[in-house]
Structures are given as C-alpha cells and as structure tokens.
Amino acid sequence: MSIDTHDHVIKVRDLVVDYRSHRVLNGVDVELNRGEVLGFVGASGAGKSTLARTIIGLLPKRAGTIEILGVDIDKADDDQKRAIDRRWGVLFQQGALFSSLTVGKNVEFPIREYLRLSNKLTTEIAIAKLEMVGLSPDVYREYPSELSGGMIKRVALARALALDPEILFLDEPTSGLDPISAGDFDQLILTLQETLGISVFMVTHDLDSLHRVCDRIAVLGEGKIIEAGNMERMLASQHPWLTSYFHGARAHADWHVRVKG
Amino acid sequence: MAAGTLVGQARGDAVSISVSGTWTAEYARSLEPLVDAAVNAKTAARTIAIDVAQIDRIDTYGAWLIERTLRALKDKGVETRLVGLPDRHRGLFEKVQAGTQELSPRPKRDNRIIATLESVGRTMAAVGEDVRLIFQMGGAFVLAFLHVLVRPHTFRMTSMINHLERVAWNAVPIILMITLLIGAIIAQQGIFHFRTFGADIYVVDMVGVLVLRELGVVIVCIMVAGRSGSAYTAELGSMKMREEVDALRTMGFDPVEVLVLPRILALIIAVPLLSFLGAMAALYGGGLVAWLYGGINPSVFISRLRDAISLQTFEVGMIKAPFMALVIGLVACVEGLQVQGSAESLGAKTTDSVVKSIFLVIVVDGLFAVFFASIGI
Numbered sequence: 001m002s003i004d005t006h007d008h009v010i011k012v013r014d015l016v017v018d019y020r021s022h023r024v025l026n027g028v029d030v031e032l033n034r035g036e037v038l039g040f041v042g043a044s045g046a047g048k049s050t051l052a053r054t055i056i057g058l059l060p061k062r063a064g065t066i067e068i069l070g071v072d073i074d075k076a077d078d079d080q081k082r083a084i085d086r087r088w089g090v091l092f093q094q095g096a097l098f099s100s101l102t103v104g105k106n107v108e109f110p111i112r113e114y115l116r117l118s119n120k121l122t123t124e125i126a127i128a129k130l131e132m133v134g135l136s137p138d139v140y141r142e143y144p145s146e147l148s149g150g151m152i153k154r155v156a157l158a159r160a161l162a163l164d165p166e167i168l169f170l171d172e173p174t175s176g177l178d179p180i181s182a183g184d185f186d187q188l189i190l191t192l193q194e195t196l197g198i199s200v201f202m203v204t205h206d207l208d209s210l211h212r213v214c215d216r217i218a219v220l221g222e223g224k225i226i227e228a229g230n231m232e233r234m235l236a237s238q239h240p241w242l243t244s245y246f247h248g249a250r251a252h253a254d255w256h257v258r259v260k261g
Numbered sequence: 262m263a264a265g266t267l268v269g270q271a272r273g274d275a276v277s278i279s280v281s282g283t284w285t286a287e288y289a290r291s292l293e294p295l296v297d298a299a300v301n302a303k304t305a306a307r308t309i310a311i312d313v314a315q316i317d318r319i320d321t322y323g324a325w326l327i328e329r330t331l332r333a334l335k336d337k338g339v340e341t342r343l344v345g346l347p348d349r350h351r352g353l354f355e356k357v358q359a360g361t362q363e364l365s366p367r368p369k370r371d372n373r374i375i376a377t378l379e380s381v382g383r384t385m386a387a388v389g390e391d392v393r394l395i396f397q398m399g400g401a402f403v404l405a406f407l408h409v410l411v412r413p414h415t416f417r418m419t420s421m422i423n424h425l426e427r428v429a430w431n432a433v434p435i436i437l438m439i440t441l442l443i444g445a446i447i448a449q450q451g452i453f454h455f456r457t458f459g460a461d462i463y464v465v466d467m468v469g470v471l472v473l474r475e476l477g478v479v480i481v482c483i484m485v486a487g488r489s490g491s492a493y494t495a496e497l498g499s500m501k502m503r504e505e506v507d508a509l510r511t512m513g514f515d516p517v518e519v520l521v522l523p524r525i526l527a528l529i530i531a532v533p534l535l536s537f538l539g540a541m542a543a544l545y546g547g548g549l550v551a552w553l554y555g556g557i558n559p560s561v562f563i564s565r566l567r568d569a570i571s572l573q574t575f576e577v578g579m580i581k582a583p584f585m586a587l588v589i590g591l592v593a594c595v596e597g598l599q600v601q602g603s604a605e606s607l608g609a610k611t612t613d614s615v616v617k618s619i620f621l622v623i624v625v626d627g628l629f630a631v632f633f634a635s636i637g638i
Contacts, residue, residue, distance in 0.1 A: 099602065099603035099604045099605060100603055100604060100605035114286075115286055115287070115289060115290060116290060117289055117290055117293065118293055121289065121293050121326075124325060124329065124362060125289075125321065125322060125325060127360065127362050127364065128321060128325050128357060128360045128362070129321070131359065131360035131361065131362075132321070132356050132357075132360070137360075137361065137362060137363055137364045137365075138364070138365050140364055141364075141367075143602075143603065144602070144603070145601060145602025145603050161321075163286055164285065164286050164320035164321050164322060191352070191356075192356075194352060195352035195353045195355075195356050196320065196321070196353065
C-alpha cells in the first residue's frame with residue numbers, strides 16, 4: 001500500500017468550498033501533525049463543520065488540495081480511498097448511531113465490513129472498545145434509543161475507534177453534555193489519544209475542551225484561518241474576534257494564570 | 262511490514278512465548294488462529310511467560326489477542342506473566358487489561374410451545390390495545406372538535422386547507438385514473454361473460470350498482486389510506502421522534518387539537534369529494550368500454566343507467582365515505598403518535614397504519630352492508 005507514515009497526517013492547501021452561491025471557505029491552509037490534537041474554533045456558521053466534512057469527503061470542494069496520510073485524495077484510486085476510509089474514525093455531533101442496530105452491532109459494523117474476523121473475536125473487540133470508552137459491557141445489547149446523550153457519544157466514539165484509526169474527527173464532542181460529563185469526555189479523548197497514538201481533528205465551541213485537550217488551536221473566520229498556534233498565542237492575539245472569544249464573559253480567568261505559570 | 266509471529270520455547274516446566282512483528286487490526290484475521298493454537302497446545306508447563314519486547318506495531322486488536330491468550334491460559338491453571346512490555350505500549354495494555362468482558366447472561370428462552378402461545382397472547386393483547394387506542398383517539402378527536410365549535414377562532418383553518426390541498430386536490434389525478442380503469446375492467450368482464458347468454462345490457466346495472474354503492478368508495482379509501490394515511494403517520498411519527506409533540510404539549514397546546522383535528526377533518530371533507538369524482542370516472546370508464554367493446558350506445562347506456570340505479574344507490578355509497586375517512590385518519594394518527602425513537606419504528610408504524618386502515622375500511626364496509634340489509638335498502 002502506498003500510504004506511508006508521514007509527518008502531516010492531513011495537509012490542506014488553498015481549499016475553496018461553496019455552499020450554493022455562497023463561498024464558505026476561501027483559501028484555507030491547515031495541517032494536522034502526527035499525534036497532535038488540533039482544535040478548531042470559529043463563530044457559528046464560519047465553516048468549521050464544512051471544513052471537517054470536506055476533508056472527510058462528504059462535501060465537494062471548488063479548488064485546492066487535500067492530502068491525507070500522504071495521499072492526494074483527488075489522485076487516489078478506489079483502493080487507496082478505501083484504505084484511507086479505514087484509517088480514520090468520525091464522531092458526528094449527534095452520534096449518528098444506526099438506530100435499528102444494538103449498541104454492540106453498531107460498534108461491530110465497521111469491523112465486520114472491513115476485517116472479516118471470527119464472530120467471537122469481533123464481539124470481544126466490540127466489548128473491549130465499549131469498556132475502553134468507559135461503558136459497561138451490558139450496554140452491548142441495548143438500542144441507541146435507550147441510552148442517554150452522554151452514553152450515545154461514548155458509543156459513537158467506540159464505533160469511531162472500532163478499527164483503531166490513525167485520525168479521529170470529532171464534531172463538537174462535548175456539545176449537549178453537562179460540564180462533568182464533558183470533562184470526563186475530554187479526559188477520555190486525551191487518554192485514548194495518548195494510548196492509541198491518534199491524531200485528532202476536533203471542531204468545538206467548548207473553551208474548557210480547547211484548553212484541556214488541544215495541543216494546537218486554529219481559528220476560522222471570514223473563510224480563512226485567522227490564527228493558528230497554542231493557547232498562549234491565542235490569548236496574546238490582537239484580532240478582535242479572538243480577543244472577545246478568549247477574553248469574553250465565558251472565558252475563565254484562571255487560564256491566563258495557568259498558561260503563564 | 263510482516264504479520265505478527267508467535268514462537269514458543271520450553272525450558273523444563275516453564276514455557277516462554279515470544280511474540281514479534283505487527284499485531285494490528287489488518288492482521289487480526291491471521292493472528293487469531295495463532296494464539297488459539299498456543300492456548301490449545303498440549304503442555305505440561307506450569308508457568309508461561311509471554312514476551313512482547315519484539316513487537317513492532319500493536320493496536321487494540323493485537324493487545325486484546327495477547328490478553329485473551331493470557332486469560333485463557335490462566336483459566337487452564339497455568340501461571341502467566343507478560344514480560345518485556347515497552348513503555349510506549351504500557352497504556353494500551355493497561356486499557357485492555359482493565360476490560361472485564363463480562364456480558365450479563367442472555368435472558369433465558371422459554372420452551373418453544375410456551376413461547377408460541379405467549380406470542381399469540383401478546384398479539385391478541387396488542388389487538389385489544391389497538392382498539393382501545395383508536396377509541397381513545399376518537400374520543401379525543403370529538404372533544405377537540407367540540408372545543409373548536411365553542412371557540413371557533415382556535416381552529417387551525419390554514420393547516421386544514423393545507424392538508425386538504427395535499428389529500429384532496431393533489432390526489433385527484435391518480436384517483437380519476439384508477440377508478441376509470443376499475444370501471445372499464447368491470448364493464449369489460451361483465452360484457453364478456455353476459456354476452457354468452459345475451460344479457461349484455463345488464464352490464465350497465467352491474468357497473469352502476471357496484472361502482473356507486475360499493476367499489477367506488479372502497480377503492481378510493483384504499484388509495485387514500487396508502488397515499489395520505491401513511492403520510493400522516495410518517496409526519497406525526499417524525500414529529501414525535503424529534504420531541505416536537507412534547508414541545509407543543511409543554512406550551513399548553515393539545516396535540517390532538519393542533520395536529521390531529523385539522524388532518525382528520527381534511528380527510529373527512531376530502532374522501533366524499535374524491536369518492537364522487539371516482540364514481541363518475543368509473544361510470545365514464547364503464548360507459549366507454551360498453552360503447553367501444555360491447556357496442557352499447559352511450560345514449561342507451563345512460564337511459565339504462567337511469568332505470569337501473571336510484572339516487573338511493575348513490576347515497577348509500579356516499580354516506581359511507583366520511584366514516585371511512587374518520588377510520589383512516591384515526592388509525593394514521595394513533596400509529597404516528599406511537600412512534601418510538603428509532604427509524605425502524607417509524608417504518609413499522611407507517612406500514613401498520615396502512616395495513617390496519619385498509620383492513621378497517623373493509624370491515625366498516627361490511628358493517629354498512631349488514632346495516633343496510635337489515636333496514637331493507
């Protein structure tokens with residue numbers, strides 16, 4: 001397979017995306033380094049989810065190049081595309097679990113499709129994944145409609161991790177969770193990212209998540225990346241949107257202390 | 262990149278298994294028999310150590326396969342150890358070791374005969390529950406209707422007109438086409454068989470009575486149940502799924518008054534109109550075939566029709582239409598509001614809605630037939 005190990009697992013250059021007649025992204029350059037957690041912020045409607053969906057291939061682009069694991073997806077053949085599909089996992093905002101399948105079957109779905117393991121091993125791996133995301137094996141036989149919002153996110157994460165991907169896309173992973181569950185979820189992402197060595201592309205609005213989980217932050221505005229870098233750089237930036245975002249009413253005073261100290 | 266390997270070496274009653282290579286998801290298929298063989302190998306060993314120092318790459322799949330081997334050996338009474346674990350893989354192994362894999366036992370299945378009887382019983386109970394829900398919805402519908410009669414300004418006229426457009430106006434072409442064909446087919450079959458004993462002209466009686474009294478309204482109701490009843494169920498069901506119905510209730514609105522009443526009233530207005538149009542189209546189709554295929558002149562057809570049927574025949578047909586519309590509407594709304602969280606449940610309830618309403622339309626038609634027979638019409 002011609003997918004090699006590469007320092008940039010995702011490299012996006014001059015990406016232009018239109019939605020109907022409206023230009024959402026206008027020349028976005030961004031890269032995700034191996035083993036880092038990249039947080040994406042921006043006002044609602046700035047195109048964060050659009051960017052993630054374009055990279056995953058759910059939306060068409062007008063111009064620019066997207067390279068994933070060293071493969072330009074415009075030039076990739078079907079086998080390469082399939083190989084790439086296997087090496088990323090996506091956590092959708094609402095979980096997007098298949099409502100007609102049990103939790104266990106949801107997690108097993110990609111395993112059955114791609115790996116064709118024995119039934120025993122498939123089930124064991126699915127349970128192991130559920131336990132890794134902090135769920136009891138008993139949820140295996142339940143249906144998604146019987147679960148709470150936090151559990152749905154965890155099951156969705158288990159499904160996204162089912163094939164041990166190298167890249168994980170998270171679309172607002174903590175939205176709709178209470179602060180304690182959100183904090184637990186952040187911690188979970190962090191430990192899984194460390195133990196499994198995943199590179200994470202995270203779209204979020206949660207300032208606490210950004211602060212706890214992300215190695216680097218990119219800010220999207222006016223169709224471009226306004227600023228990218230670590231938290232200190234964000235706090236130091238003079239861009240008006242950034243100052244109101246990171247120093248606004250919902251920002252925590254103690255970050256500034258923590259970052260400097 | 263090579264698939265993982267597993268080599269065992271015995272020293273007295275101590276065995277050391279050394280694993281190396283790539284232990285990842287893509288090789289899991291070939292690695293599983295390897296570890297199973299290691300577990301099942303006949304050995305007198307008391308202690309087994311698995312050395313993982315030579316592993317190049319490993320993920321959850323490989324870690325679990327090794328952990329599974331350790332657990333299986335331990336269950337056989339062998340003392341096991343994991344040695345040479347590099348720091349970079351320590352977190353992964355800890356995560357995998359923490360898993361218990363303890364699935365609560367599946368609920369026990371009953372004896373097959375008992376299970377069958379139970380399922381029959383449950384089905385019957387569900388039928389009873391359906392009847393109860395339909396009557397309950399009927400009651401709620403009447404209450405909402407009375408409420409609106411007292412306070413007419415609360416009636417959602419716009420909503421009803423909108424539904425009327427969808428279930429009546431938009432249905433006209435398909436209803437006309439189907440009933441025209443039905444009328445034509447009845448006439449053709451009648452002429453074909455009646456001709457053998459020279460009674461062609463009686464085909465006019467047959468078409469007239471069948472279409473106006475029975476088939477016209479039943480065919481239209483079946484079409485409406487499939488076309489509009491299913492739409493009602495799917496709409497209300499997806500509103501229920503997205504908690505829109507609950508939102509209405511918390512704002513102090515009665516979902517029956519806001520959602521159900523305009524829909525069912527629209528049906529009650531639409532079905533008689535469609536039945537009338539359908540009956541006319543069926544007569545037209547019948548007359549056309551009688552003329553072209555049976556050689557019965559249109560003027561003869563019309564004068565014969567005038568003798569064969571009375572206004573009463575037509576009224577008997579039309580009086581049934583609003584009742585059948587009510588049944589279709591009630592079933593559709595009951596099923597829609599019973600939808601649970603999953604997409605599958607929405608599909609199942611929509612199917613149920615169509616099947617039950619068509620069944621009940623035929624039952625209601627039968628009840629009317631008994632009723633009219635006993636009052637001598």
